[in-house]
Amino acid sequence: MKARLSLAIGLILVGLVLVTALVSLVWTPYDPIRVDSAQVLQPPLHGPHLLGTDGFGIDVLSRIMVSAQICVQVGIIAVGIALVIGVPLGVFAGQVGGWGSELVMRVTDIWYAFPALLLAILFAAAFGSSTGTAMVAIGLASVPAFARIARAATLQVMSQDYVLAARACGTRPAAIAVRHVLPNIAPLVGVQASVSFGIAILAEAALSYLGLSAQPPTPTWGRMLADAQTYLFSNPVLALWPGLAVAAAVLGFNLLGDGLRDLLDPRLKEVR
């Protein structure tokens, strides 16, 4: 029951983020970029601006909506990079065993120990601050998590008799990886992808708060938080909206991952 509840809330929140991102592609209440000095710092819920306006007179709701695009984009690319590099590494390590496996795992350990934020700052210094560098940095920082999950799951699959049976009938290691290992580790990797998506969103918010991600005027939740800092005492509610958006998105992906994991846990599954 708990798994179902997490899954349901997670799906609703994630769905909300995705729908907002899609809708903002074709419609926002106001222009999310245009500065309007006549409308500066309008309060929320009174007048035409539902969530009020910021220090430049830009509609907050429109900015929140457009930011969802960046957040989804960052999540997909970062998790994609981590998947494409991490899963093959982990599957390889799990399949070959021995010193090859040790080598891969020790390298990912070192990789893990390297702070993600430092990596992002390095990237920003080397290639300039943009959404692109932020996505690549977050993606690379997530690789070890995928490599570990994939390796552990692969080891478990490799101990099954169907892998032995496949070897006994002459199936090559590459075919075993594609035919037997990948389909059977997919659920676990999927859970990790959902959790990593949440982490990527949080990381992107942190980076853009520091100015290391998308550059103005492109709105992002982190950027909006940074802007709201100026008015923290006069208009604290300005910081509330992007904060809520980040929290909802991260919570959504984490609950989704949790729910999926519980759902896939064999101990909780009824015997088929």
Added chain:
Amino acid sequence: MTSVFTATSVSRLYGAGRNTVVGLDEINLAVETGERLGVVGESGSGKSTLIRLLAGLDRPTRGEVRFDGELISGRPEHQLGFLRQGVQIVFQDPRSSLNPRMRVGDIITEPLRSPLLRGRPGVPVDKAARLAEVLEQVGLPTDSGRRHPHEFSGGQRQRIALARALAPRPRVLIADEPVSALDVSVRSQVINLLNDLVAEQDLTLVFVSHDLTVVRHLCDRVAVLQSGRIVERGLTAEVYAEPQEPYTQSLLEAVPRLPDPS
């Protein structure tokens, strides 16, 4: 008769140093063409280790294993095509030996897609035709190929495993406790099916079990394993009638007997 398998002073040790565990200890064994050899022993006696070595899925620590007179121990996988075609295995538990995410048709024809087997003389080329053939031989419905393993009962799943083993037309079948994971009610069906298939197709059978009643029913020769050594071997009838070793005697005495119904 010629030997299909010969194992010469084969040992398999696990671990190293003080933690070494002996899996097999200086085993000598020959499996003759066309015979049905039963390998019996308790769990941990080295039965599974032995068949893994025979099937080329593991390497002996010492000694050599030959199939058809050709050395298989220590040879790289890509040179083992002749072994992979000639020898197939049926594992103990079909819940674990069938990939739950593959369709039954793909599971059964997997040997036919192997680059090691494809193109070897005797290996069927038409996968769909061979699938239909083996499904019929093991008594499964013709539309089974499109379904997944979990849609079948335990006994049916072991038939799927048997069909996969038969698909590349092997000459030797190794069965590792093929019925011990099944319901008692379907065991005899699977054993009889195995018996019929081995007879029809002139297969050499290596049957590993701790169930001595089944071995007596199925095998003409028996080897008794204890702690990694073969302690007794001979014709099934003789060994069962007059066991020489105390270990064999105790195994035979452990067979539960039902009171005569008459």
